[in-house]
Amino acid sequence: MxxxxxxxxxxxxxxxxxxxxxxxxxxxxxxxxxxxxxxxxxxxxxxxxxxxxxxxxxxxxxxxxxxxxxxxxxxxxxxxxxxxPKHPRVGFKLFAGVIAVATGALLLSALPDFPAWGDPQSPVNATVAPYYIENTIEDARVPNIVTTVLADYRGFDTLLETAVVFIACIAIYSILRVDSAKATVDEPDIIASPPAYDPTDSLIIRQASRIMVPFMQIFALYVIAHGHYSPGGGFQGGVILGASVILLCISFDLKFVLRQWTEKKIMLLTALGVLIYAAVGVACMFMGGDYLNYNALDPVLPGDMAYARYYGILLVEIGVGVTVMFSMIGIYMILASNGRFKRGL
Amino acid sequence: MEEIVPKFNYIVVVILMMTGLWSMLAQSNLIKKCIGMAIFQTGIILFFISIGAKDNASIPIVAKEPVNQALGQAHAPEGSQPQAKPELAAAKAKDYPNPPDVNKLTNPLTQILMLTAIVVGVATLGVGLALAQKVYQQHNSFDEDEILENQTK
CATH class of the missing domain: 1.20.120.1200 (NADH-ubiquinone/plastoquinone oxidoreductase chain 6, subunit NuoJ)
Incomplete structure (x- = not known):
């Protein structure tokens, strides 16, 4: 052993x-x-x-x-x-199982070539990653290396990932959105038969979420702002902010939230986040640097050259947070209201 | 056994990917296919995270050096000119080990790749669910066989 x-x-x-x-x-x-x-x-x-x-x-x-x-x-x-399932499809399931097992066996046949679990000298740990670990403090004064790599060393990657979230949000809108005023198809109402027990009626849930939501939002802002020093950042904070509004949608009603966050606002703010991120990059170009090279922002930000990157990271994390928050709310609302933005879960 | 134990993580990854693949192929329910896709995805994420893990390593956040920190506090009252603005005092470079011990911190690169992958994953799951919901609106069913029968009718 x-x-x-x-x-x-x-x-x-x-x-x-x-x-x-x-x-x-x-x-x-x-x-x-x-x-x-x-x-x-x-x-x-x-x-x-x-x-x-x-x-x-x-x-x-x-x-x-x-x-x-x-x-x-x-x-x-x-x-x-x-x-x-309507038909059990046993034969097809077995056939799919054979394909899956064959794929797995093919992958497992490469097992002896892989480095052992937890080996610090494996290729993935010994090539490019040490550079990030050794230089994060020197370059950006950010102790959380993940944040530095996310928003600075690999800033392009994250910009496009944020754009992917935004595009996915647009895709869901174009698949499901129905203008109920113009709808001519005789589609059934959102829910054929309303549930016997209406969960939105619960006083306990409503009051509890009323108390919880402000704390969730403050915690999320803390997660975004403190992502330089502790686990967290724009993605996590944005998702928690989105979840706090989704909690309101569930515990009260979609209509209650839509009074504040209309469809138009949500869509504009989703785009705004990507725009903030891209604008930081363009600002770097105007200041005479490369795209997303925060060193160029040194004259307008406090502190020395490394702090320019520190604050540049914070700015793009805010952009990421805004996009992720509103895309999560938008996706939830359109799935829950069956594309009608009227009523829902 | 000597081959399997140090590489147990890869075996679990392959099993998860097999489960996800089988589910995407064989399940007739569209939502189950979406869940299978998510399981396949977590399998891949587990692969990346486990190759970035190191024995006896801490999380990838550089900790302040306790000695320098103590010295800094001792010198703070008599220091006549602070070298940075007060709000910047939290992360002075001299408080941190230079350079940090690479073997004591897990690999941050695989983690950030997977961090963004998770968020993109939930967005693609949303697209999948939206498509499934649209199909349900047309055919009143998530079951592939029923949908096919409806179409041929």
Missing amino acids: PELPIWQFDTLFLIAVVLFGITALAMQNLMSAAIVFGAYSFLMCLIWTGMGAVDVAFTEAAVGAGVSTVFIVATIYNTGVSAK
Whole structure:
């Protein structure tokens, strides 16, 4: 028996995660599948924390376990819950299983070539990554290396990822949005039969969320602003801000939130976030530097050259936060209201 | 066993990817396909995170050096001219180890790649769910077989 390079808890969680994933797929009720999938995401989060990836675990807790579960539930709310197949399709399932196992075997055949788990000298750990670790303080005065790499060293990457979130939001709008005034198709109303028990009636839930939401939002702003020193940043803070508004949508009513955050505002603010990010890059060019090279902003920002990058990172994180927050709210609203922006979950 | 134990993470990754792939191929329910896609995606993320993990390493945040910090506090009252503005005093370069010990911090690069992948993943999941919802509006079902029957009718 070789010495275990990993702790037993990790092994336990890894086995549990496989079981949870299979359970989520085996459920006959889609609502249960969504909840088990949320639990699966939380377990993943624990595993990643154990591996030292706190920022990723934070994002997964907010996004994977929180928002994606809510998206699935919102979709199911407008459609059906049952996942009972009409035909069992046993033969086809076996055939698909053979393909999946063959793919897995092909991947596993490469197993001896991989470095051992936790090897600090493996190619991925020993080539480019040490540069980031050694230079983050010197270059940007940001102790959280993930934030520096995210917004500075690989700023282009993050700009385009933010744009992808924005584009996905537009895609969902163009797929589902229905102008109910112009709708000529005899589509059924949003919900064929309203649920017997209306959860929005619960006084306890409404009061509890009324108290929770301001604290969630302050915490989210803290996560964005303190991302330089601790796990967090624009993505996580933006998702939490979005989740706080989604909580209001669920506990009160979609109409209640739409009074403040109209569809137009949400769409404009989603675009504004990407624009802030891109504008910081353009500002760098106007100041005589390269695109997204924050050193060029030194004359207008306080502190020395490294602090120009420090504040540049903060500016683009705010842009990321705005886009992510409003795209999450927009996607939720359009899924929950079946594209009509009138009423919903 | 000696081959498997140090590489257990890769085996779990492959199992998760197989589960996701099978679900995308074989499940007839569109929402289940979306969940399968998300499981496939977490498998890939787990792969990236586990190759970036290091033994006995901490999270990728550079910690202040305790010695310098103590010295800085001791000298603070008598220091006649602060070298930085007060609001910038929090992250002076001299407070931090230079350079930090690479082997004591996990790999940040794989983490940031996966951090953005998660957020993009939820956006693509949203697109998938929106498509499924649109299909439901047309056919009143998530079941592939029923949708096909409706179309041929």
